[in-house]
Amino acid sequence: MSDYDFDLFTIGAGSGGVRASRVASAHGAKVAVAEEYRVGGTCVIRGCVPKKMLVYGAHFAEDLEDAKQFGWDLGETSFDWERLRDTVLGDVDRLSKLYTETLENHDVTVFEERAEITGDHEITLASGKVVTAKYILIATGAEPAVLDFPGSEHAITSNEAFHLPEVPKRIMIAGGGYIANEFAGIFHEFGAKVCIVNRSDTLLRGYDQALSDRLLKISMTKGINFHFNTTFKSITKNDDGSLHVELNGDDDQTVDCVLFATGRSPNVEGLGLDVAGVEQGRIGEILVDEYSKTNVDHIYAVGDVTNRVQLTPVAIREGQAFADTVFNNDPRTVSYDHIPSAVFSHPPISAVGLTEGEARNQLGNIRVYQSDFRPMKNVVAGRNERGLYKMIVDAATDKVVGIHMIGPDSPEIMQGFAVAVKAGLTKADFDATVAIHPTMAEELVLLK
Ligand code: FAD
Numbered sequence: 001m002s003d004y005d006f007d008l009f010t011i012g013a014g015s016g017g018v019r020a021s022r023v024a025s026a027h028g029a030k031v032a033v034a035e036e037y038r039v040g041g042t043c044v045i046r047g048c049v050p051k052k053m054l055v056y057g058a059h060f061a062e063d064l065e066d067a068k069q070f071g072w073d074l075g076e077t078s079f080d081w082e083r084l085r086d087t088v089l090g091d092v093d094r095l096s097k098l099y100t101e102t103l104e105n106h107d108v109t110v111f112e113e114r115a116e117i118t119g120d121h122e123i124t125l126a127s128g129k130v131v132t133a134k135y136i137l138i139a140t141g142a143e144p145a146v147l148d149f150p151g152s153e154h155a156i157t158s159n160e161a162f163h164l165p166e167v168p169k170r171i172m173i174a175g176g177g178y179i180a181n182e183f184a185g186i187f188h189e190f191g192a193k194v195c196i197v198n199r200s201d202t203l204l205r206g207y208d209q210a211l212s213d214r215l216l217k218i219s220m221t222k223g224i225n226f227h228f229n230t231t232f233k234s235i236t237k238n239d240d241g242s243l244h245v246e247l248n249g250d251d252d253q254t255v256d257c258v259l260f261a262t263g264r265s266p267n268v269e270g271l272g273l274d275v276a277g278v279e280q281g282r283i284g285e286i287l288v289d290e291y292s293k294t295n296v297d298h299i300y301a302v303g304d305v306t307n308r309v310q311l312t313p314v315a316i317r318e319g320q321a322f323a324d325t326v327f328n329n330d331p332r333t334v335s336y337d338h339i340p341s342a343v344f345s346h347p348p349i350s351a352v353g354l355t356e357g358e359a360r361n362q363l364g365n366i367r368v369y370q371s372d373f374r375p376m377k378n379v380v381a382g383r384n385e386r387g388l389y390k391m392i393v394d395a396a397t398d399k400v401v402g403i404h405m406i407g408p409d410s411p412e413i414m415q416g417f418a419v420a421v422k423a424g425l426t427k428a429d430f431d432a433t434v435a436i437h438p439t440m441a442e443e444l445v446l447l448k
Helices: 017-024 041-046 049-068 082-107 178-189 211-222 310-326 357-365 377-380 410-422 426-432 441-444
Strands: 006-011 031-034 109-111 114-121 122-125 130-138 142-146 170-174 193-197 225-227 231-239 243-248 253-254 257-260 262-266 299-301 341-343 349-353 366-373 389-395 400-406
Touching: 006 017, 006 049, 006 122, 017 031, 017 041, 017 082, 017 114, 017 130, 017 310, 041 049, 049 082, 049 178, 082 109, 130 310, 142 426, 170 178, 170 253, 178 211, 178 243, 178 341, 178 366, 178 389, 211 225, 211 349, 211 357, 211 389, 211 426, 310 349, 310 377, 341 410, 349 410, 357 366, 357 389, 357 400, 366 441, 389 426, 400 410
Parallel strands: 006 031, 006 130, 031 109, 130 299, 170 193, 170 257, 193 225
Antiparallel strands: 114 122, 122 130, 142 262, 231 243, 243 253, 341 349, 349 400, 366 389, 389 400
């Protein structure tokens, strides 16, 4: 008999916490998980999933326009935000229930309340209930970083964006990362006048420069405005509900909504990390070793709270590896090389491996192949929007070390090619593969 109430207590039922809890239980552990908001976590409730549904909804704006050139007369079209919003939120409810059921079917005890560490092996729930566990897993994720200046309380974050009563006529989005660019695309397609305010002149840090430049060009052509090297001075609410925004380095603006997409901070507030003696890094992230173990032997952490790579599939793998290591005596680590990623902008970007700049720094002698083309569908539609595919090859070994794409469906195309890059295939292997014609993806096996 264990001396503890549970073998594992997981704090946070998001991507990492749900996977770890379910698998640990399948390995025979007695598991409980606490969730203070909704089971499913950021990805399911207010991240990847509802965001992607809005991206699909938004894309119809262009599809309906392009349809004319393909012979379709559709008459007058209109867009009903409330209908899409409620459909999306309905599906989020369905998924959250499914996640709860999955946990329960795996005999995981679910506490739908906040939890904090209050002693050695001890957790206290918001209701006052105290439980003990042999191992504690912190999987509390991250929360939107909010800027602090006079009137900043008038701004919203991505959390609120999914619940807006209407599409703002004018929206200002702060930030230059993937979430900022995705929401810029979404709201633009829904008819809002969108501007992005970014404190530097870099968009999509970490992505190949040629792709972010291309997205910037396309976004500007579509009518999205960008204010670079600009920061916020203040926001004042006008009598009609609109917001007067004073900027440093640019003219004042009047908008209906300001959305902060300025990064995500590890969710560690009030968790009891000091009580537990868990070491944290510069921005509060929980420091862990390659097995996701903190400096305290029985406390582990996975997912965004560790600020390694803030993506759902990574959190899931970390949760799985933790459960296999601790509860199945099968020590496993996660490989952080060649993690593919996407920006669901309009058009989307996808990437795997080294950018041209990184490859030059790390490898010196590289070959860069590029295809700058107008997708067939855009040609027929009369849409003057070009795709750009880049392949980076290590000249010494002929290995493909990076692929970067912007263009329709590029994340769908990337998933398969990421396998090839992860497997260390060479440019010669790509060349030896017969193209599927006519596709956009064939560009990657035809690069000269
Ligand atoms: P989370 O999923 O955030 O789960 C943490 C959970 O812990 C939350 O439910 C929270 O309520 C709970 N919690 C926190 N503190 C406590 C406490 N003290 N007690 C009880 N419960 C607590 N990733 C992708 O891979 N692809 C995408 O397209 C993508 N799009 C995104 C779009 C947006 C707008 C956002 C915000 C994120 C997006 N992400 C995307 C990132 C992805 O959502 C996260 O990387 C992922 O959810 C991290 O999983 P996690 O388990 O670490 O944390």
